[in-house]
Amino acid sequence: MNDLKVLAINPGSTSTKLAYFSGAKIIKKHSVDHNANVIKNYDKIVDQLDFRLEAIENWLDSEGITNLDCVVGRGGLLKPMPSGTYTVSEELKKDLKIGVQGEHASNLGGLIADRIAKKNSVPAFIVDPVAVDEFDDIARISGMPEIDRRSLLHALNIKAVAHRASKDLNKDVKDLNVIIAHLGGGISIVPLTNGRMIDVNNANEYGPFSPERSGGLPVGDLVKLAFSGKYDLATIKKKITREGGLVGYLGTNDARDVEKMIVDGDKKAELIYKAMAYQISKEIAAMATVLQGNAENIILTGGLSYSDMLVDMIKEHTEFIAPILVYPGEDEMTALCEGALRVLTGEEKAKTY
Ligand SMILES: Nc1ncnc2c1ncn2[C@@H]1O[C@H](COP(=O)(O)OP(=O)(O)O)[C@@H](O)[C@H]1O
Numbered sequence: 001m002n003d004l005k006v007l008a009i010n011p012g013s014t015s016t017k018l019a020y021f022s023g024a025k026i027i028k029k030h031s032v033d034h035n036a037n038v039i040k041n042y043d044k045i046v047d048q049l050d051f052r053l054e055a056i057e058n059w060l061d062s063e064g065i066t067n068l069d070c071v072v073g074r075g076g077l078l079k080p081m082p083s084g085t086y087t088v089s090e091e092l093k094k095d096l097k098i099g100v101q102g103e104h105a106s107n108l109g110g111l112i113a114d115r116i117a118k119k120n121s122v123p124a125f126i127v128d129p130v131a132v133d134e135f136d137d138i139a140r141i142s143g144m145p146e147i148d149r150r151s152l153l154h155a156l157n158i159k160a161v162a163h164r165a166s167k168d169l170n171k172d173v174k175d176l177n178v179i180i181a182h183l184g185g186g187i188s189i190v191p192l193t194n195g196r197m198i199d200v201n202n203a204n205e206y207g208p209f210s211p212e213r214s215g216g217l218p219v220g221d222l223v224k225l226a227f228s229g230k231y232d233l234a235t236i237k238k239k240i241t242r243e244g245g246l247v248g249y250l251g252t253n254d255a256r257d258v259e260k261m262i263v264d265g266d267k268k269a270e271l272i273y274k275a276m277a278y279q280i281s282k283e284i285a286a287m288a289t290v291l292q293g294n295a296e297n298i299i300l301t302g303g304l305s306y307s308d309m310l311v312d313m314i315k316e317h318t319e320f321i322a323p324i325l326v327y328p329g330e331d332e333m334t335a336l337c338e339g340a341l342r343v344l345t346g347e348e349k350a351k352t353y
């Protein structure tokens with residue numbers, strides 16, 4: 001058993017999760033929650049780099065963590081790429097800063113990892129970024145030749161959960177035919193077959209609305225809004241990716257707050273929360289058709305899957321499709337560490353972006 005020391009950094013839309021490992025064992029972990037009202041003061045994701053880095057360094061100091069063999073961050077909206085562990089290179093950092101496929105907190109993972117790694121003279125990596133693309137070609141067709149459907153998803157957790165489920169179901173991961181719904185700040189709903197994520201709603205832009213994304217919108221009305229003269233491009237993008245969903249309707253990205261509102265009798269909160277479950281269920285059903293009715297299980301994961309209230313609402317709509325398994329939260333920190341260890345121990349070669 002190795003005792004290599006790995007720091008894993010996972011910037012999500014609502015939090016930055018940190019974990020310090022010795023080998024594959026977590027020694028310390030922490031989650032810095034970011035208030036939506038603070039986050040929304042930053043126009044661009046890359047502008048949050050110093051503010052998030054400071055919070056991480058404070059935690060490292062307070063825990064006395066100084067011994068590191070590498071730093072690994074969640075990868076962002078890079079160019080479409082195969083899954084794997086990648087060295088953080090200048091080219092990769094450049095694309096994370098630009099956000100070649102868009103703005104998302106995960107763009108900060110490689111950038112923060114690089115800063116901390118440089119200070120400690122150790123390598124920095126990313127693993128299974130949100131830009132992993134395993135689409136069947138048919139999934140790329142949008143309906144307008146100028147626009148392709150794109151694979152942007154919670155690849156890291158979905159792959160990790162697929163491996164967990166395959167162990168629990170006593171099957172090789174390549175033999176699974178399942179729908180995996182990652183329900184977090186953003187939502188990815190994936191049909192998995194032959195070990196590949198052959199389609200997804202694209203967690204940033206369409207499918208169900210989420211705690212802070214609008215999801216897919218009536219396209220004509222969106223175009224009218226965009227050309228109304230009231231908004232510039234950056235503002236419209238922010239409304240779609242960071243100020244939509246629960247934030248837009250109810251002013252919070254925290255589903256626990258929404259559930260308190262519902263328990264206190266807030267009818268609007270109840271309608272919006274039910275609508276989120278309804279849209280999630282419709283997307284699950286759409287992905288059941290991708291698997292031609294052969295889905296053996298629906299697997300719910302991500303932070304929202306801790307909620308019995310939401311899980312029950314989704315079950316009501318989808319249990320007829322296949323039995324539902326719930327793996328609440330995410331295994332992303334372990335998945336990041338394992339990806340880095342495979343490289344540090346020589347089991348795998350780091351890929352070059
Ligand atoms: N116990 C819980 N009950 C209901 N919702 C929860 C619970 N724990 C976390 N959540 C919700 O999950 C969402 C965040 O999920 P998470 O997977 O951590 O997302 P991200 O990594 O995108 O920040 C938030 O809306 C949060 O309120």
Ligand SMILES: CCCC(=O)OP(=O)(O)O
Pocket residue numbers: 011012013014104105106130152153154184185186187203204
């Ligand atoms: C763009 C896909 C990843 C995503 O939406 O992650 P969060 O739920 O952490 O925002």
